[in-house]
Amino acid sequence: MNYxxxxxxxxxxxxxxxxxxxxxxxxLAPGDPAVIIGGDTASAEDIERIRQTLGLNRPLPEQxxxxxxxxxxxxxxxxxxxxxxxAEMIMQRVEPTxxxxxxxxxxxxxxxxxxxxxxxxxxGTWFDRAISGLAVASFSLPVFVIGYALxxxxxxxxxxxxxxxxxxxxxxxxxFIRHLALPVISGGLIYMALLARMxxxxxxxxxxxxxxxxxxxxxxxxxxxxxxxALKNAAVPIVTTIGLGIAMLLSGVxxxxxxxxxxxxxxxxxxxILRRDxxxxxxxxxxxxxxxxxxxxxxxxxxxxxxxRIRY
Amino acid sequence: MDTxxxxxxxxxxxxxxxxPRAIRFAARNPVLVAGSLLLLGILLxxxxxxxxxxxxxxxxxxxxxxxxxxxxxxxxxxxxxxxIFSRTLYGARVSLLVGVSVALLSALxxxxxxxxxxxxRLADKLIMRVMDGMMAIPGILLAVALMTLIHASISTVxxxxxxxxxxxxxxxVRSLVLTIREQPYxxxxxxxxxxxxxxxxxxxxxxxxxxxxxxxxxxxxSAMIFEAYLSFLGAGTPPEVPSWGNMMAEGRSVxxxxxxxxxxxxxxxxxxxxxxxxxxxxxxDLLDPRIARKL
Numbered sequence: 001m002n003y004x005x006x007x008x009x010x011x012x013x014x015x016x017x018x019x020x021x022x023x024x025x026x027x028l029a030p031g032d033p034a035v036i037i038g039g040d041t042a043s044a045e046d047i048e049r050i051r052q053t054l055g056l057n058r059p060l061p062e063q064x065x066x067x068x069x070x071x072x073x074x075x076x077x078x079x080x081x082x083x084x085x086x087a088e089m090i091m092q093r094v095e096p097t098x099x100x101x102x103x104x105x106x107x108x109x110x111x112x113x114x115x116x117x118x119x120x121x122x123x124g125t126w127f128d129r130a131i132s133g134l135a136v137a138s139f140s141l142p143v144f145v146i147g148y149a150l151x152x153x154x155x156x157x158x159x160x161x162x163x164x165x166x167x168x169x170x171x172x173x174x175x176f177i178r179h180l181a182l183p184v185i186s187g188g189l190i191y192m193a194l195l196a197r198m199x200x201x202x203x204x205x206x207x208x209x210x211x212x213x214x215x216x217x218x219x220x221x222x223x224x225x226x227x228x229x230a231l232k233n234a235a236v237p238i239v240t241t242i243g244l245g246i247a248m249l250l251s252g253v254x255x256x257x258x259x260x261x262x263x264x265x266x267x268x269x270x271x272x273i274l275r276r277d278x279x280x281x282x283x284x285x286x287x288x289x290x291x292x293x294x295x296x297x298x299x300x301x302x303x304x305x306x307x308x309r310i311r312y
Numbered sequence: 313m314d315t316x317x318x319x320x321x322x323x324x325x326x327x328x329x330x331x332p333r334a335i336r337f338a339a340r341n342p343v344l345v346a347g348s349l350l351l352l353g354i355l356l357x358x359x360x361x362x363x364x365x366x367x368x369x370x371x372x373x374x375x376x377x378x379x380x381x382x383x384x385x386x387x388x389x390x391x392x393x394x395x396i397f398s399r400t401l402y403g404a405r406v407s408l409l410v411g412v413s414v415a416l417l418s419a420l421x422x423x424x425x426x427x428x429x430x431x432x433r434l435a436d437k438l439i440m441r442v443m444d445g446m447m448a449i450p451g452i453l454l455a456v457a458l459m460t461l462i463h464a465s466i467s468t469v470x471x472x473x474x475x476x477x478x479x480x481x482x483x484x485v486r487s488l489v490l491t492i493r494e495q496p497y498x499x500x501x502x503x504x505x506x507x508x509x510x511x512x513x514x515x516x517x518x519x520x521x522x523x524x525x526x527x528x529x530x531x532x533x534s535a536m537i538f539e540a541y542l543s544f545l546g547a548g549t550p551p552e553v554p555s556w557g558n559m560m561a562e563g564r565s566v567x568x569x570x571x572x573x574x575x576x577x578x579x580x581x582x583x584x585x586x587x588x589x590x591x592x593x594x595x596x597d598l599l600d601p602r603i604a605r606k607l
Contacts, residue, residue: 136589285453
């Protein structure tokens, strides 16, 4: 219980550092922060008004604590382009991104863990080599090249999946999954490769242990040996990689959304880059970093579930 | 062991000895050699781009736009009638330059910050907190945030891509320094009265280099992909630079008509990243089998 509390509290300094980095990026970048926030179209009065409302004339530490106070209350500032609150804009775009991320993770874990187990069990065979080859290949190709190749093959030529767009679950499960299939596969391959490699190497290590030999000598069936004895002991590093890989997954999703014209956080990022809408980008950075930290907190707390030797 | 078996083994050793050294090396390190050869080929293409290219990479020709591959335009033309083959060759220069620069920059900063963290306990706490915070931000978003604030050029792209890579290098360097500084040879050097800066340069940094070179090659590979992502999202090198990322970003609007505009630079980028990754894998296995499993 003590550990649990400590681990939860440890999130605070990380998030504080994230806030400092985001704050300093704006204030240390060459150029007047008010002009950057005001955007290209702002008049001199607009800029002066921004300077007043954000208190940009005050000392940096005072500005920082004022800004953090606002962020903690959920006020992420206003968009330069639309004039809407950034938090509201992100909320509007969060649904597709959450679905893609969740399904990508499901897809990657479902395939990667069995692939890694089999590769470790059959280490050195053609299957093992094929898995390593697939991993190296997906680490070498940009997500969007994979995405466009899938669209070219499966949508343009075969017509199995729509070329782009997003359908909400309320439009029915069929259209929903058909629109998400290609984005999930193209974004998920690299994550799958990462997980499969990690699963393979941890399983290899575990399979070399004495108790595995004992279990085999006892006459245990192979599936039982692999799943009950080996996988359980390999679970912690695998779960850690699932958590740490989220940053990679999110990067992939942001790019994939742009390929498939999905109106999520990734599209919001691209739109904001085009409009040089820094407040929105800043908000997206804060929200995704928080999500990443919380997810890793949860995976840390899950260790106890997979490995009863770990007690809190 | 009986005599015929020994003589057979001797014969085999003799045959191995007669093989040229290069072949023996290649047989033992197939991944490293394959990666190096592929990388060498791409380097040569990039270096001799002005002589190999059939057209000026920025020359527009509206009449010849979106042409399929032909004798004149080996890989066809893009939406502005520019030769994709020539642009791809020149794109290799940008991609390799960005990749190498990011690897060098993040390695240099990483050595400096990581060594400080490894030797000073107070600085260590602060530095590692900052690194944890940096690692919590998805790399692409940190780079995008920086790029929306600064003027786009090749050097700012290098900085933006290097920034999220720094924590990984710092962590590696720090953990290595923590073990190196307890080694007897460091104590011996200090006992002999070697001054600290000299200990650092002569004993600590050389021992960091092997794992760092391996790490740097992986950073080089991922930096080239990152460059493409940034351009694709509209936050990369200025549009007039013929980088692979810009080519693919421009190809987006005509992808249904001419898939090649994205495919060819994509294949070249993939091959280059693959080559660098293979070199990294090969170096890791060759230089230090002990760290092979950790990286």
